[in-house]
């Protein structure tokens with residue numbers, strides 16, 4: 001069931017279009033703690049933290065800080081990598097069985113690194129993930145430009161780049177709509193749209209879902225997969241899910257004279273570039289603690305500036321669209337919550353910065369959790 005008129009119009013609509021199996025670094029890390037005062041003061045255009053006077057939010061923040069130690073960062077990054085690997089295998093299996101057109105491109109990913117500190121941190125994270133089997137290499141600026149000639153346009157010199165050849169891009173919204181149509185057509189599934197679930201209760205061995213229309217649906221098993229809203233539905237049943245929204249932005253523009261083919265993350269500016277046909281998509285910005293869903297023109301402008309500094313010829317930045325903002329459902333450990341909470345009620349939410357990348361492996365884990373119960 002979906003409250004919008006169609007599926008995948010939430011965070012999945014305007015995201016970065018990356019199946020970023022390599023970029024599983026947890027948000028909470030030892031680098032994060034000393035940055036917190038600056039984030040609170042709004043000193044970083046690409047990452048902001050606003051305090052909310054709610055116990056739930058304070059608890060989330062404390063748990064996030066608890067997950068920002070070195071051992072927690074490494075554990076969380078590797079656990080997300082394991083789920084990303086499962087997802088890659090699961091999407092391959094799905095696409096062997098069914099033709100789903102979603103502009104899939106196996107283009108690889110480059111993470112641009114500037115300065116010695118960035119390179120040191122990237123090397124450490126690469127070595128950690130290589131031990132877990134990830135194909136990722138540290139390249140010199142020259143080697144990176146051989147893989148992606150569009151990099152030479154940047155006036156901000158590169159020190160090095162991380163390259164992950166197995167990362168992909170595609171259209172997340174199209175993938176979700178095509179998958180939804182496929183399961184309805186071939187597996188007898190029904191998708192209810194335009195209805196909102198307002199409450200849940202367990203009664204006589206069933207789970208009952210009350211809708212905004214007043215209807216009540218009964219089922220043996222309900223799965224809550226409503227992104228950052230999942231906690232609201234589950235809290236009255238005593239399930240406190242630590243999920244908080246982290247606002248992000250994206251825009252598209254017509255490609256310019258030198259658009260990249262490879263998917264790119266500029267780590268200093270915290271933006272990603274993805275080629276989508278004759279347009280370039282740029283996504284980024286992290287705002288924790290903001291609940292307003294509208295596109296703030298000043299924030300969009302700052303992201304446009306960053307993109308122009310990073311890859312000035314990649315797009316025609318004078319023709320940027322109106323932009324989009326969405327909420328990443330963040331957990332303190334950057335891992336989704338996938339489990340049977342009680343008989344008849346399961347959850348699959350909190351996929352944070354990588355919800356599309358992790359989707360197929362999460363679905364596999366969910367079906368195992370439900371089957372075991």
Ligand SMILES: Cc1cc2nc3c(=O)[nH]c(=O)nc-3n(C[C@H](O)[C@H](O)[C@H](O)COP(=O)(O)OP(=O)(O)OC[C@H]3O[C@@H](n4cnc5c(N)ncnc54)[C@H](O)[C@@H]3O)c2cc1C
Pocket residue numbers: 001002003004007008009010011012013014015016017018019020195196197198225226227228229230233246247248249250283284325326327328329348349350351352353354355356357358
């Ligand atoms: C700027 C940005 C860039 C990103 N880039 C990437 C990327 O490149 N690659 C990647 O893998 N991930 C990326 N992400 C993250 C990814 O988009 C999210 O993790 C993912 O979309 C979360 O999916 P979801 O289905 O859990 O939530 P959503 O996509 O938000 O879907 C939740 C749905 O539940 C519905 N809903 C909520 N409450 C109810 C209710 N009570 N009743 C009925 N329906 C309800 C909502 O309407 C919504 O459609 C990005 C996110 C952002 C914001």
